Amino acid sequence: MIHLEHVSKYYATPSGRHWVLNDVTLTIPDEARVGVLGPNGAGKSTLMRLFAGVDAPNKGKIIRAGSISWPMGLAKSMHGSLTGKENARFACHIQGLTRDEIKTTVVGIQKFADIGKYFNMPVRTYSSGMRARLNFAIAMAFDFDCYIIDELTAVGDKIFRQKSAAAFHGKREKSSFIKVSHNINELKKECNMGLVLFNAKAVLYPSIEEAIEVYEEYLNEDKPKK
Amino acid sequence: MTLARVTNASNYGIMGKCFSLAVLKNHVTISSKFKPLTPAQELKAGFTRFQSVIWALYFKEFKIRLGKSKTGIIWVLLEPVIAMVVISTIWLIIRRKTIENVHVMLYIGSGFIIYLIVRRGITPIPQGIKSNSSLLNYPGVKPIDTIFARFILEMWLHMIASILLFASLFWILGIHPTFPDPLLCFQAIGIAAMLSLGIGLLLGIYGTFYESVGKTVRVFTQPLMIMSGVIYSMNDLPQRGREALSWNPIVHLISAFRQGAFGTKPFAEYDLLYAVYLSIFILGISFIAYYANRFRLIQK
CATH class of the missing domain: 3.40.50.300 (P-loop containing nucleotide triphosphate hydrolases)
Incomplete structure (x- = not known):
């Protein structure tokens, strides 16, 4: 609300x-x-x-x-010098997850984003599509x-x-x-x-x-x- | 143009329990199925948020520091040692082995330990806001958090660097400070750190608004090392020189640290309280400036 x-x-x-x-x-x-x-x-x-x-x-x-989530989309919320994985970890950190939770969440984000080897490369090397994918995957990892x-x-x-x-359909219930x-x-x-x-x-x-x-x-x- | 209408949540058939959030002037109640937080819970949530954001930023800063170049972190750790060796060599060339009965290396090294704490407040702490601007798009991350995270990281690295300095002097030359008053040393370090945070936050705010601020300050603080009594003893200066330099709080802090570490006599105009008051004043001003500009900073 x-x-x-x-x-x-x-x-x-x-x-x-x-x-x-x-x-x-x-x-x-x-x-x-x-x-x-x-x-x-x-x-x-x-x-x-x-x-x-x-x-x-x-x-x-x-x-x-x-x-309430952060504004997802044009992916301004990601740091260019950090890799995709580090950005995912950062988001987990600020949501206050514990270390074990972070591990599993990051694996889930990697799977969902599906950007291959780029996940371990700095975000500034991403195309805008890949950025959006990662940003969306990160946001979807949290309820x-x-x-x-x-x-x-x-x-x-x-x-x-x-x-x-499809992912959104699942979330839409709640x-x-x-x-x-x-x-x-x-x-x-x-x-x-x-x-x-x-x-x-x-x-x-x-x-x-x-x-x-x-x-x-x-x-x-x-x-x-x- | 039609005015915005107030749509009441209950009009949309929300089932289950509703919590009232606020009652507006026109007696419309705003309700939600989400329970509003009590002030105590809000405070707790705010603190948890602050803590996790600082940690997240701290890790991020550390990773970037490490990731950009391994030499970067080595340089941070060796900066005081290198500075000490270079300046002491000049003293040794003109055949002065001790200053106030303290080995030249120790004397200069202790000066750099305090000076570099304050120097971190000019660079790189203020640049934290700009270099993390993308992360400010997360609702929980505030500009001041980036300054705090950088401050904590820099102080940690500097502490390791300082220990390294004393340790290397002990291993190689077998000299070490006697520490007749260790508490005074910690006081000097604490005040220097406070001054560094105050300067860092203040420059961070105005450096983000006006690019020229950072540049100007960096140019004008070029001779800061010479004017801070890092590389010589204040007692060797004439009275007029001492009086002029005693406006600089770093002079007092270095003098206090040396007094605590070696038992040297402070100079005539020495007044540690001046440095304390000035540090508190600058820190206070910087917090006020931050509070006044906290939303403008996010937009930048």
Whole structure:
């Protein structure tokens, strides 16, 4: 469960404040599977960071309950100089696992990521697809109540997409997720709620179809002006 | 534009027990099936988080230090010894074997032990935030953790290096400090470490914001070693020189360490309390600066 209470977030730019969120209040319930829609640069990634607690709002309050994953996807959370294995170990360490647990978890991550010899090579030598694989495998190794997924499937190949979908299906029974994607069909299939981020306002809709409708309306409205 | 609506969790048919998390001004209750933590639990969870993050970062730093080049770690361990040998050789060439009745090697070596602790606060401790910026994308990892982890690692390595210095002097030359006041030595080391952490955190914060800060500080601290009384005795300086240098807290710390290790007489303007107050002040300022900038640092 994540509740945003009058949350505002902006970045200081040379031409004044750039608002990502302006006085947003919404509640994402425990068992929601939210699809997030918004044009490029609307601040979806920032919103994900706020949900995960990586970043803090400039104004307002965020109440969270249950464990929430870090934003998975473009894999910024991995250190380039560390190998895949060391990154996996690091994630295990900060989750507070014991030494024996870490060993078995890392083996599980290696199996799931399936990136062969690259697992023992520095992450900076990875392709973006491999990074996403590893990042996803690391996050899947832990049981979060809510997963935050930021354009994860955009870079994976077909096999990996199938694999991650299967893994996610298993988790879905217990966990909820918040997902950013530009693939509307995918969102339609998987989500039961939709969140539209547009012009620094975020609105949560109780069905994904409604959200998609609203989002497309926004896009059509926006076009003629340009 | 439509306003965001408050969707209540109970509207979505969540079965089972619900816990109330907060009641808003408009009497909407926010509830969740996840039990909220009590303040005591939250504190405990925070401490556990802090501990595991520091350990994780510590291991990571150690691995990178070791992994980048084996020579890197040897250099860290031998730096005080090498510095001591080079400077002492200059003294020995001009035929001075003892300073204040202490063997030149021991005297210079003890200076480097304190000086290098503080020096670590200028590099590499402040660079910890930048070099770990990718790991800040984990919700539990805070910028200050990277500084702490680096600080702990550097202090450990420096301790081993210092022991190595005294041990090698004992093995090769058979000389060793007499330690008439070991407590004073530990005090000097502790204050130096505190000063190092304060400087490290402060430079870490502003060095991350402004690249020129780190560069400027590194240029201006080039002559720091000469101005810290590492390679000579303060008692050999004229009064005006001593007065000018006594603004530098490292001078007092080195003097205290030598007093504790060899029983040498401190210089006239010696005042260890000055170094203590300054270290506490810098550490306090750095914590305030961190608290004020803690979110901005993550965005960088």
